[in-house]
Amino acid sequence: MSANATLIRLRQALEMADLGFHLMRESLRRKFPNSTEAELSEKYAEWISNPPLISGTDLKAVPVRQPTQRPLRPPTRGTRRAS
DSSP states (O other): HHHHHHHHHHHHHHHHHHHHHHHHHHHHHHHHHOHHHHHHHHHHHHHSSSSBBBBBBBBBBOOOOOOOOOOOOOOOOOOOOOO
């Protein structure tokens, strides 16, 4: 696999992870509609720091650093994201 292909796959993986974090925040908003942003951030941080068990195993998911928040834009094919 070329270095360029590896970078493309890494970028795609990171974009999927970013989408997953965004979806979890939205899930918390639906689950706790009366919570303030501060309360939702606390619940999100708890989820990040104590990941659930991986389905069908006794293994825990690897905790990750909380990503910086930025507006989520769907990736456009053939274009690069500004850094």
